[in-house]
Amino acid sequence: MWEVRVTPSGEFDNHPFESPHFETRPLASAMGAEVVGVRLPDLSDEGFEDFKQALYHHKMLYLRGQHLTHAEHEEFGARLGPFAVDAYTKGVEGHRNVHPIIKEAETKAASLFGGGWHTDSPFLPEPPAITTLRQVEGPPYGGDTSWTNCALAFRHLSKTYQDMLRPLRVWMSAANNFATQEKLLGKAISFASEEEYQQGMRGSHHPLVRTHPETGEESLYICDTYAAGIEGMTTHEAKPLIDFLVAHTTQQAFTCRLRWEPGMVALWDNRLTMHLGPNDYDGWRREMYRTTTAGTKPV
Numbered sequence: 222m223w224e225v226r227v228t229p230s231g232e233f234d235n236h237p238f239e240s241p242h243f244e245t246r247p248l249a250s251a252m253g254a255e256v257v258g259v260r261l262p263d264l265s266d267e268g269f270e271d272f273k274q275a276l277y278h279h280k281m282l283y284l285r286g287q288h289l290t291h292a293e294h295e296e297f298g299a300r301l302g303p304f305a306v307d308a309y310t311k312g313v314e315g316h317r318n319v320h321p322i323i324k325e326a327e328t329k330a331a332s333l334f335g336g337g338w339h340t341d342s343p344f345l346p347e348p349p350a351i352t353t354l355r356q357v358e359g360p361p362y363g364g365d366t367s368w369t370n371c372a373l374a375f376r377h378l379s380k381t382y383q384d385m386l387r388p389l390r391v392w393m394s395a396a397n398n399f400a401t402q403e404k405l406l407g408k409a410i411s412f413a414s415e416e417e418y419q420q421g422m423r424g425s426h427h428p429l430v431r432t433h434p435e436t437g438e439e440s441l442y443i444c445d446t447y448a449a450g451i452e453g454m455t456t457h458e459a460k461p462l463i464d465f466l467v468a469h470t471t472q473q474a475f476t477c478r479l480r481w482e483p484g485m486v487a488l489w490d491n492r493l494t495m496h497l498g499p500n501d502y503d504g505w506r507r508e509m510y511r512t513t514t515a516g517t518k519p520v
């Protein structure tokens with residue numbers, strides 16, 4: 222007899238992070254919070270330290286009514302740490318660390334940037350730690366972004382399964398994604414450079430269970446778009462394991478979903494989350510800009 226799958230229970234603790242500098246309002250039980258009462262460029266040094274701790278606690282934060290310029294966006298990104306290399310774009314003119322994600326109203330595409338569950342660029346030896354994203358223009362409905370809490374998903378595995386996963390190393394490579402995008406779009410996707418393309422193909426091996434460098438929290442490091450194998454396993458052995466972990470991690474209980482508004486800014490911690498960009502707003506323009514903060518080698 223099998224146990225039927227039921228929604229996970231217990232150990233959901235997305236209580237509001239307390240700070241004298243701003244208020245946080247949790248978005249879902251699993252993760253995410255709105256930050257209220259501050260404009261990002263006005264955060265004091267002390268407020269900014271609290272803001273980072275709030276991010277580590279909630280894993281995704283968002284703020285309404287920010288309406289940042291490219292310069293303000295880049296300055297805020299720089300406060301989070303050195304910028305990461307973006308494999309896909311060279312940034313906007315005058316602000317090379319601010320990367321556009323724009324879909325025009327008349328564009329119809331079978332696939333969009335970030336359209337599958339992923340963590341940013343895990344194929345790099347030192348994948349980005351934090352991503353910020355802001356909306357300038359968006360559809361009246363659709364175009365939401367979803368995130369999932371991979372640390373919470375890890376805690377909801379049995380101890381036996383957790384212990385089995387801990388010594389494993391996942392091969393993160395962009396090869397499957399490049400091939401899928403080419404098939405769907407009928408053309409090769411563009412890269413910032415040939416070196417970025419080659420690194421994406423080659424990929425990197427990382428711990429399948431990683432430890433957050435700031436908080437010590439353990440998390441699955443899994444990715445539907447880029448996890449392409451498990452070190453020492455055949456493809457036939459690795460694929461069902463990866464598929465199970467993705468299905469487990471992306472179940473609704475571990476996620477949150479953001480309804481964007483122009484002027485909004487969101488940021489998330491790639492070290493223990495995946496996210497999904499939508500492809501459900503044909504006929505509407507969506508104009509977004511993002512920055513990524515460099516990370517360290519996952520351990």
Ligand code: SIN
Pocket residue numbers: 322334335336352354365366496497498499509511
């Ligand atoms: C991304 O994957 O960074 C983009 C998400 C989005 O456009 O909502």
